[in-house]
Amino acid sequence: MYKSDTIAAISTPPGEGAIGIIRLSGPDAGEIVSGIFKPVNPKSWRKKTSYTLHLGTLSFRSQELDQVIVSVMKAPHTYTGEDVIEINCHGGWLILNRILDTVIELGARPAEPGEFTKRAFLNGKMQLSQAEAVVDLIRAKTEQAAQIAIRQLKPSGAKKIMDIRNAIVDCLSHIEANLDFSDQNLDAAPVSEVLNRLDSARKSLENTVESAKKARIFRNGIHITIVGRTNAGKSSLANLLMDNKRIIVTSVPGTTRDVIEEVVNICGIPVVIADTAGIRIHSGKVEELGQKMTMEKVKTTDVVLAVFDLSRKFGPDDRKTINYIRSKKGIIVFNKRDLRQRLETADVADKLPGWPAVQISAKKRRDIGKIKETIYKLLMEDRDFDIENVFISNSRQISVLERAITSLSGASRALKEGVPEDIVSIDLNEALKAIDQVTGREADDSVLEKVFSRFCVGK
Numbered sequence: 137m138y139k140s141d142t143i144a145a146i147s148t149p150p151g152e153g154a155i156g157i158i159r160l161s162g163p164d165a166g167e168i169v170s171g172i173f174k175p176v177n178p179k180s181w182r183k184k185t186s187y188t189l190h191l192g193t194l195s196f197r198s199q200e201l202d203q204v205i206v207s208v209m210k211a212p213h214t215y216t217g218e219d220v221i222e223i224n225c226h227g228g229w230l231i232l233n234r235i236l237d238t239v240i241e242l243g244a245r246p247a248e249p250g251e252f253t254k255r256a257f258l259n260g261k262m263q264l265s266q267a268e269a270v271v272d273l274i275r276a277k278t279e280q281a282a283q284i285a286i287r288q289l290k291p292s293g294a295k296k297i298m299d300i301r302n303a304i305v306d307c308l309s310h311i312e313a314n315l316d317f318s319d320q321n322l323d324a325a326p327v328s329e330v331l332n333r334l335d336s337a338r339k340s341l342e343n344t345v346e347s348a349k350k351a352r353i354f355r356n357g358i359h360i361t362i363v364g365r366t367n368a369g370k371s372s373l374a375n376l377l378m379d380n381k382r383i384i385v386t387s388v389p390g391t392t393r394d395v396i397e398e399v400v401n402i403c404g405i406p407v408v409i410a411d412t413a414g415i416r417i418h419s420g421k422v423e424e425l426g427q428k429m430t431m432e433k434v435k436t437t438d439v440v441l442a443v444f445d446l447s448r449k450f451g452p453d454d455r456k457t458i459n460y461i462r463s464k465k466g467i468i469v470f471n472k473r474d475l476r477q478r479l480e481t482a483d484v485a486d487k488l489p490g491w492p493a494v495q496i497s498a499k500k501r502r503d504i505g506k507i508k509e510t511i512y513k514l515l516m517e518d519r520d521f522d523i524e525n526v527f528i529s530n531s532r533q534i535s536v537l538e539r540a541i542t543s544l545s546g547a548s549r550a551l552k553e554g555v556p557e558d559i560v561s562i563d564l565n566e567a568l569k570a571i572d573q574v575t576g577r578e579a580d581d582s583v584l585e586k587v588f589s590r591f592c593v594g595k
């Protein structure tokens with residue numbers, strides 16, 4: 137268990153803001169703030185009724201710090217489960233830090249990253265997977281990612297894991313009852329009944345893991361790299377996908393020399409789009425360096441947007457481009473459809489079998505929506521899942537639940553083969569231990585440290 141001291145931190149982001157919040161949690165929160173707070177209504181402040189707001193001034197050593205509103209939340213019905221006081225002051229760096237320094241001088245301890253949420257977890261206010269969802273929600277880049285985090289954060293999401301856990305506990309107690317009474321010839325639960333329950337618990341876990349894996353794309357996002365011969369219109373396309381970032385576009389081949397990246401939201405998926413230096417056979421030293429960077433980028437990217445110029449015949453630069461990308465997953469973008477067509481599209485399509493193709497005009501902004509649609513379709517291939525069913529999301533949770541599935545399969549197999557029940561119960565206990573790593577019941581300190589180190593200070 138942790139020391140139940142009182143912690144404090146600035147909970148709003150650094151920089152100027154209309155208001156800033158300093159949060160305190162712990163048994164002395166009220167007393168510490170009382171040491172510096174002059175309320176407009178002292179009678180009401182003295183009572184410190186939970187969920188009340190108090191206007192007043194903060195001063196320390198006869199120096200006024202700020203005019204503030206102090207909110208009072210009393211244990212146990214608070215985020216951390218402890219007494220929580222939040223000081224709403226003006227949102228300047230200096231004011232916030234002066235107030236924080238003062239409450240620390242009066243006995244609070246500076247909170248570590250995620251310590252408020254860690255206390256919420258240690259006080260049984262949430263499961264570990266819910267605490268992880270708090271970070272996911274703060275970091276969500278798209279609506280869908282936020283929705284997944286919210287679902288995981290809700291008690292109903294946590295309950296689904298607990299339901300599976302309870303089903304396994306049930307099977308375990310049947311098996312242990314069989315063990316206890318095996319010499320007494322009592323009617324224990326038939327093996328087939330236990331097997332059915334085990335199978336349905338395993339299937340629920342498998343569905344959970346499968347949906348979580350498919351939904352990971354909304355949380356982690358993907359990388360898309362735009363490649364093609366010089367002058368094909370890559371930067372023009374990148375500018376459109378990046379909502380007019382203004383990458384330099386000129387009619388001079390070899391304009392882009394570096395990899396230029398930007399995160400965009402494509403149908404709810406956070407996508408890092410990279411514009412790259414064009415590919416051509418005959419190039420100077422600087423361009424060659426740029427092309428090397430393009431090649432490196434292609435190696436690690438998830439999806440390639442290969443841009444071909446419809447107004448030019450298929451040439452060695454296009455061939456060189458295809459050689460770099462043919463092993464990847466991607467989309468063919470035929471650009472400059474507003475010009476007279478000289479490219480035989482089959483020359484490209486035949487060399488990149490299975491790649492969907494889209495014709496656009498980046499210059500005239502035509503059919504850019506089609507590219508986004510095609511990207512989304514490509515990413516969602518084999519990802520047929522119901523987002524409503526996603527209530528775990530990160531790789532830590534997925535890997536421990538996969539362990540639970542393996543243990544449950546082992547238990548079912550053992551039961552079917554008539555292996556002694558005490559051996560079966562070892563597998564079931566392993567499955568429970570794994571599930572408890574998701575809920576946090578069994579998570580050791582190193583896991584907790586890793587989870588909470590992802591948080592910012594003040595959360």
Ligand SMILES: Nc1nc2c(ncn2[C@@H]2O[C@H](COP(=O)(O)OP(=O)(O)OP(=O)(O)O)[C@@H](O)[C@H]2O)c(=O)[nH]1
Pocket residue numbers: 364365366367368369370371372373384385386387388389390391392393412413414415471472473474475496497498499500
């Ligand atoms: N007509 C027409 N011109 C286009 C289109 N897209 C791009 N261009 C023109 O093609 C030229 C090259 O465009 P960029 O976007 O710089 O091409 P790039 O592939 O990034 O070129 P590099 O960076 O040199 O490899 C510019 O003059 C653009 O205005 C299009 O759809 N139609």
Ligand SMILES: [Mg+2]
Pocket residue numbers: 370371372384391392412413414
């Ligand atoms: Mg360019």
